[in-house]
Amino acid sequence: MKKKRICVVGGVAGGASCAARARRLDENAEIIIFEKGPFVSFANCGLPYYVGDVIRREEHLLVATPEMFRQRFNIEVRLHSEVVGIDRDGRRISVRDHQTGREYEETYDALVLSPGSSPVRPPIEGVDLPGVFFLRTIPDSRAIRNLIEERDAGSAVIIGGGYIGLEMAENLVRRGLRVTVVEMQHQLMPACDPEMVLPLHEVLVQKGVDVRLGAHVERIEEAASGGMTVRLRSGEGISASLVIVAVGVRPEVQLAREAGLHLGPLGGIRVNDRMQTSDPAIYAVGDAVEVVHVVTGRQTLLALAGPANRQGRIAADVICGRDARFRGVQGTAVVGLFDYALAMTGPSEKILKSLGLWDEPYGCEKIYLHPGHHASYYPGAETITMKLIFSKKDGRILGLQAVGKKGAVRRTDVIAMALQKGGTVFDLEEAELCYAPQFGSAKDPVNLAGMIAANVVRGDVDIVHAENMDRPPENVVVLDVREPFEFRRGHIPGAVHIPLGVLRQRMGELPKDREIWAYCYVGQRSYVAARALRQHGFQAKNLSGGYRSYEMWRRAVQDGPSAPA
């Protein structure tokens, strides 16, 4: 039998996983990885932390070497080798060796494209200045380190407030730089919901970072001092010895496009669930491909290593004759920022609304909660703020965002698994999770999220949200059921105050012909109040997440950073 020849374009994440898996499945195949850069399979998610000197040595970023691929897997890795053309009919690729300048051809039986994505280069004057960086490779991060260490860079402007922008902000603060983050949108982490991003925004400000939202960079100018000035559209200039541009990535599709492979509506390489492109001998995986989002059903681009690895394995399976299918993505992700983590799975409210899926077909509802990451009676409990999105029709879990100092990732992972399995809020309600006082609560945050949402799905309580408090209808009575000391510290304007403990005695003070919107600090006491009122003939609703969610919304959206200018 003829040996199968598998050529892999790109040696990071998906490509490397594919090659290694193919070897385990087929000892006889000839497998070659072509990597245009100087490294194979490096830890690109670690780059910001290498800049921050958390990861101290460059070699720690090298997950694998060509030597290891050769010895362990009998896989040939060609570095500095760019695949510049595909002859699909002849099943040949043209390869340019950047070290020798030589160009040559190789044949393939199966070709796997794992070209990744490249940073978006905004059309700004000055973006090519030597102090401007796009953090994508080890040499990029090495150059930034050098600038900090050798040229004593004192200030940095980061253009873009997404994952990489925030991670770079943390790491440059760690290196002692004065940092400004400039974000075009009216919030950081634009794919998330603004109120859930607020804790990240606030910790950034607390750490001395100057955060500019809704701000557009006009150009980057060379300054007389030798540094640069980042000029905003407003005319203001921010001086910086270092500029990081992190305004997103776009799929690397040039090779695929030139080969006539079909692209998807978002500009990524189109693949089926076996990771085959429009040419069944050519597979594509990783950041460059469009995949189906399991919740929205839409095509999506997701530049994350986990799905890339899974796709690489599936491509290898299919190449080796197995019937593997990629199940799609659900968008599980996390960003760490100082002590905080913001974790998510499934789409945000913002995304669901922008896709027109919120009301129909899903009948979405959301609930907020603020549980401790472990039992409150054990010292050191940190609050997790959670936002669960689900279908009011059948309780299906659609998405979660969780933010806090501890425990947010764990609950997100549990709910990611529930979502993967088509789970409902009722499943969360009856989940059986680890409990000891230092690790959780007898009613874990996941259980609480399920209970609160299940109460809504079952119709036991009607809820309202902080944004409804902006201008409640005229006939609404806003009712604060907290203790007097809490009410005095701050309350929703116009609220009537009757603590839960005396509510049953004082119900007569409330009208039965108007809606009553009850709230407490996190929504638990007011849920009890709403249940009691309703059974006594009142039209009561509960403010989900209580005053705490109201404050997050107010600071993030109404008065705060995300308020439209």
Added chain:
Amino acid sequence: MKKKRICVVGGVAGGASCAARARRLDENAEIIIFEKGPFVSFANCGLPYYVGDVIRREEHLLVATPEMFRQRFNIEVRLHSEVVGIDRDGRRISVRDHQTGREYEETYDALVLSPGSSPVRPPIEGVDLPGVFFLRTIPDSRAIRNLIEERDAGSAVIIGGGYIGLEMAENLVRRGLRVTVVEMQHQLMPACDPEMVLPLHEVLVQKGVDVRLGAHVERIEEAASGGMTVRLRSGEGISASLVIVAVGVRPEVQLAREAGLHLGPLGGIRVNDRMQTSDPAIYAVGDAVEVVHVVTGRQTLLALAGPANRQGRIAADVICGRDARFRGVQGTAVVGLFDYALAMTGPSEKILKSLGLWDEPYGCEKIYLHPGHHASYYPGAETITMKLIFSKKDGRILGLQAVGKKGAVRRTDVIAMALQKGGTVFDLEEAELCYAPQFGSAKDPVNLAGMIAANVVRGDVDIVHAENMDRPPENVVVLDVREPFEFRRGHIPGAVHIPLGVLRQRMGELPKDREIWAYCYVGQRSYVAARALRQHGFQAKNLSGGYRSYEMWRRAVQDGPSAPA
């Protein structure tokens, strides 16, 4: 309509949850909690940490007060009030007020028994001495604190090496006591598998605790010094100023038994999935009831707060006319010991084998792995040792044990959710979980567990286990594929050594007519080796979990603490 009268016996966990839920569902019901102790709804899981002064103030253990129940829920709590009899025909209970000595009757429409469990009192002479404690209540822990603080207790013997025994060991070490743990079985945490408990055993020894396995206490003697001597069956005496007896709990069923309610085969109160006893007007929840284990299908007793709370809610639902069902338990639990956590969900190998379920009907297999809790290239990764039990027939997840300094609880919770949803190892393989280098890996430990197990289910690799290495069949070649420096540090007796990097060149040295059992440090390189060998016509198998699992088994079972005497 007549008000419904709901009487709840026992105000901790299940009883308190039931009462509060009933109030939310039925504002008109009359709800009374009878609690024989001095507190309602206290944090009994916190008691060891109150002894250890981690929880510094007793009031932190009081999750709720009678006043709070009255104000917030309009629920009457009667403390020091023991229900001593049930007249089922008359729907009446007899209550003894321990403060006044008065006995009186109350009627009920629904009666909920939440009596909990009581510590097993072993029939040992001296178990009633004043320095001997059963940690079950706040007064118990207060008395231990007093003994430590006022009488300067210097040494303690803990009888029993389960959850409470270990938690007490940690907390007494924290208080500066010399601690001995005496356990009758040949391992700590007897319901877990011995090799998975080894890290807890070793950390205990490292912290200076004297651990005695397979040791039986004959009696506890008063010593001339004023302290005590714990006399073992071997004749040895261990002196102690404090003795904790923590040899398990038994359900409190006296009231139920005297009322003629059916008990189950394990001696707990028998209930249906609506938490109804054999008398449909009487419900029972919590530690005292027998529940169905969702994996084994058997009746089980599980003294944990999470299921108790769920049961309490379900009893309330049913009492209030809803169709709620308890889905059973899966035995998710965690014990923390110094830096370590041992977490689990589903039954252990030991339990499955003792119930005769291992081979049939489940066709169980197990795999071991030792991933880092986050990316290895980010500093501070701690190893999690995981043991996943699954059906080789269809990949269904049956159980997990995970132990490590960080991240074990998170992965256990994710797999607990997968198990709850009837998930398979293939679901774990394609789980999409949070990844950033400080939080996880692109291939999360959950993914790795799934991949390794899926390889077995798909038949891509045959595995062997450490215990098979004890006496491998004569015709087996044990093959170490690690690097020379690793082999030199220690290897399995009789192993042939060919590093993976040169295996393909040196395959000729291996026989094709004998089984080859390959291993490396954690099982990954030897998996690659086994795949390569198999495709080259060798009969290769992989040692699951590698040398690391072998060492754990050797130290725990073959040579170690769990070795039969």
